[in-house]
Amino acid sequence: MxxxxxxxxxxxxxxxxxxxxxxxxxxxxxxxxxxxxxxxxxxxxxxxxxxxxVFDRLVQTDPAINVEPALAVSWTNVDPLTWQIKLRDGVKFHDGNPLTSEDVIFSLTRAKDIPNSPAPFSGNVGSIDSMKAIDKLTVEIKTKKPTPDFIEQVGFVYIVEKKVAExxxxxxxxxxxxxxxxxxxxxxxxxxxxxxxxxxxxxxxxxxxxxxxxxxxxxxxxxxxxxxxxxxxxxxxxxxxxxxxxxxxxxxxxxxxxxxSSRMIYLALDSARDKSPFVTDKEGKPLDKNPLKDVKVRQALSELVNRQLIIDRILDGSAEAAGQLVPKGVAGNDPSIAAPAMNAENAKKLLAEAGYKDGFGITIHTSNDRFPGDAEVAQALGQMFARGGLKVNGVVAQPYNVYTKGAGAGEFSAFIFSLGNSTPTSATGLRNLLMTANKDAGTGSFNRTKYSNPAFDDAMRAATAEFDVKKRVELLQKATKLVFSDVPVIPLYWQKxxxxxxxxxxxxxxxxxxxxxxxxxxxx
Missing domain, CATH: 3.40.190.10 (Periplasmic binding protein-like II)
Known part of the structure; x- marks a missing residue:
C-alpha cells in the first residue's frame, strides 16, 4: 500500500x-x-x-442496514401472495408533480429490463406477478410465490416519474x-x-x-x-x-x-464453461478442458490464498477474512463457516487429484479504482497462485466502468469483484450472486460466471418462501453452507x-x- x-x-x-x-x-x-x-x-x-x-426508494436503511420507511410509509402482507404499499402523501418530484401509485408501478415495471445494464435490478422485481393502483397513494402487488422479504427486494428500486422517464x-x-x-x-x-x-x-x-x-x-x-x-x-x-x-x-x-462494512471482496471463477478464455497450459496454449469446472481445483485455489497476509500487508488491517457472503451480525451468516486457512500442501494435493499436478496457466482480472487495494490484492493472489504451481500469465487491471462491462460479458476466467449486502439478511445477496441466472425469476442478476447449482437453488427457494424469521435464517444458513462448499467464488475479506x-x-x-x-x- x-x-x-x-x-x-x-x-x-x-x-x-x-x-x-x-x-x-x-x-x-x-x-x-x-x-x-x-x-x-x-x-x-x-x-x-x-x-x-437525486432519487428515492420505497424504503431505505439505517447505518446498520435496518429497513426504514422512505417513499413508502407502510407495507402490509394481505395474504401470502398479496402486498399493499402505502405511499407518503405530499411528495413531489423536482418538476413539482406529485408522486403517485402510477409512478411506482411504472418504475417497478421499467426496472425489469433496462438495455445493456451491467448490474440490473431484475432480481429486485422478479417476484412480481401483477400490480395495480388501489388509489393515488396505494399500490397492490401480487407475487408469483410467497415472498417474505418482498419489501427488501422492490423497496430498493429507485422511483422515477412516469411522465418524464417513459x-x-x-x-x-x-x-x-x-x-x-x-x-x-x-x-x-x-x-x-x-x-x-x-x-x-x-x-x-x-x-x-x-x-x-x-x-x-x-x-x-x-x-x-x-x-x-x-x-x-x-x-x-x-x-x-x-x-x-x-x-x-x-x-x-x-x-x-x-x-x-458488509461488502465481501471475492475472486469469481469461470466454473460453468467447458473452455475458459484466460485459462491455458503452462506454455500459454488454450486448454480443451476448463480446470475451474472441478471443485477440487477451486478448493485448491482458495487454500492457496493467505487472506490474513493480504489484510495485514496491503490493507493495514482494515478488513476481516471471509469464508461466506455476509459477516457476523447479518442474518444468514453461518458461524460454523470460518475463512479457509492457507494450506499450500493440501492445495497441491487437490490439484494433483484433479489431474493438474503441474498446474496450469491463468490470468487474473481486476478493477484498479473500485475499492482500496484492488489491483494490489490481485497481484498478491497471482503470487500466491504461482507459489502453488500455477503459471500466472498476467494480472490485468482496468478502470471500473470498463471492467464491469467485460465481467458482465463473460470475458474473464478469474476476476476480483465485490458484493455489498444492502439488506438485513443474506437472501438478496445470495439470490443475486449465486442462484442460476433467470431474468423472469429474478435470480442471478449478478451471477457473472453463469454458475448453476440446482440443489442450492432449491435451498434458496425454500428459504426465501419461509415467513417464520427463525426458520428462514436457518434455511439461509443451510443454503450458505451448501453453496460455499462448492466454491463458486473465493471469498477473500469483508472490508472496513x-x-x-x-x-x-x-x-x-x-x-x-x-x-x-x-x-x-x-x-x-
Whole structure:
C-alpha cells in the first residue's frame, strides 16, 4: 500500500478554514464516477451513490442496514401472495408533480429490463406477478410465490416519474432532461471525467440538507484524493486508503469516519464453461478442458490464498477474512463457516487429484479504482497462485466502468469483484450472486460466471418462501453452507471503509458504503 508522506507544518490552517458563506456548499472527492445517471441502469455502487441523492426508494436503511420507511410509509402482507404499499402523501418530484401509485408501478415495471445494464435490478422485481393502483397513494402487488422479504427486494428500486422517464434514453438522464427525482438534491450538471453538480431540493419530504450546492469531484487516484483533502481543495473524501487512516487521524482540523462494512471482496471463477478464455497450459496454449469446472481445483485455489497476509500487508488491517457472503451480525451468516486457512500442501494435493499436478496457466482480472487495494490484492493472489504451481500469465487491471462491462460479458476466467449486502439478511445477496441466472425469476442478476447449482437453488427457494424469521435464517444458513462448499467464488475479506473530512463536518459512516451528501452535514 502506497503511503502519503507530507510535512504537517501549516496544514491545519488550510484544512479548517471555512467561512459561513462557504459552509453552505460541499465539495466531495469521490474515488468512483457513475456510468450513467439513470438510477435504474446499474446497481453498482458508483451509480447508486449518485442515484440516492437525486432519487428515492420505497424504503431505505439505517447505518446498520435496518429497513426504514422512505417513499413508502407502510407495507402490509394481505395474504401470502398479496402486498399493499402505502405511499407518503405530499411528495413531489423536482418538476413539482406529485408522486403517485402510477409512478411506482411504472418504475417497478421499467426496472425489469433496462438495455445493456451491467448490474440490473431484475432480481429486485422478479417476484412480481401483477400490480395495480388501489388509489393515488396505494399500490397492490401480487407475487408469483410467497415472498417474505418482498419489501427488501422492490423497496430498493429507485422511483422515477412516469411522465418524464417513459421513453427517455440514457442520454436524456445524463443531460439532466430526465434526471427528475424526489430526492434531497436536484441534478444540475455532469461533466464526465471531472465533476457532477447538485443543488438542494427545498421541497424535499425528508430532513432539510445543510448544503445549498454540492460538487462531486471524481478523483480515482488515492494519493491525489488524499492530497486534495489535505490542501483544502475538497471538504470530504471517500475510499480513504487504509495506509492513510492513521496519518489523517493525527492531523488537526481533519476527522476520519470509519465502519466495518458488509461488502465481501471475492475472486469469481469461470466454473460453468467447458473452455475458459484466460485459462491455458503452462506454455500459454488454450486448454480443451476448463480446470475451474472441478471443485477440487477451486478448493485448491482458495487454500492457496493467505487472506490474513493480504489484510495485514496491503490493507493495514482494515478488513476481516471471509469464508461466506455476509459477516457476523447479518442474518444468514453461518458461524460454523470460518475463512479457509492457507494450506499450500493440501492445495497441491487437490490439484494433483484433479489431474493438474503441474498446474496450469491463468490470468487474473481486476478493477484498479473500485475499492482500496484492488489491483494490489490481485497481484498478491497471482503470487500466491504461482507459489502453488500455477503459471500466472498476467494480472490485468482496468478502470471500473470498463471492467464491469467485460465481467458482465463473460470475458474473464478469474476476476476480483465485490458484493455489498444492502439488506438485513443474506437472501438478496445470495439470490443475486449465486442462484442460476433467470431474468423472469429474478435470480442471478449478478451471477457473472453463469454458475448453476440446482440443489442450492432449491435451498434458496425454500428459504426465501419461509415467513417464520427463525426458520428462514436457518434455511439461509443451510443454503450458505451448501453453496460455499462448492466454491463458486473465493471469498477473500469483508472490508472496513473510511471517509475523511474537515473537522467542522459530520458524516454517517455506513455498512453499505454509501457516499452521499445526504449523509454529510455541518457538525453541531
Amino acid at each position: 502506497k503511503r502519503m508522506k507530507f510535512l504537517l507544518a501549516g496544514v491545519a490552517a488550510s484544512v479548517i478554514a471555512m467561512s459561513s458563506a462557504q459552509a453552505a456548499d460541499l465539495i466531495l472527492g469521490s474515488a468512483t464516477e457513475p456510468s450513467a445517471i439513470d438510477p435504474q441502469f446499474s446497481r453498482t455502487g458508483n451509480n447508486q451513490n449518485i442515484a440516492m441523492q 421513453g427517455a434514453s440514457i442520454e436524456d438522464f445524463n443531460s439532466g432532461k430526465a434526471a427528475i427525482g424526489t430526492g434531497a438534491y436536484k441534478f444540475k450538471s455532469w461533466t464526465p471525467g471531472d465533476n457532477l453538480q447538485l443543488t438542494r431540493n427545498d421541497a424535499f419530504w425528508g430532513k432539510k440538507q445543510d448544503f445549498d450546492n454540492v460538487t462531486i469531484k471524481f478523483i480515482s487516484n488515492d494519493a491525489s484524493r488524499v492530497a486534495a483533502l489535505r490542501s483544502g481543495a475538497v471538504d470530504l473524501i471517500d475510499a480513504v486508503p487504509p495506509g492513510d487512516v492513521k496519518t489523517l487521524q493525527g492531523i488537526s482540523g481533519l476527522k476520519v469516519f470509519s465502519i466495518a 471503509v473510511h471517509w475523511a473530512g474537515k473537522a467542522n463536518l459530520s458524516y454517517v459512516a455506513n455498512m453499505t458504503e454509501d457516499t452521499s451528501a445526504t449523509l454529510a452535514g455541518i457538525a453541531k
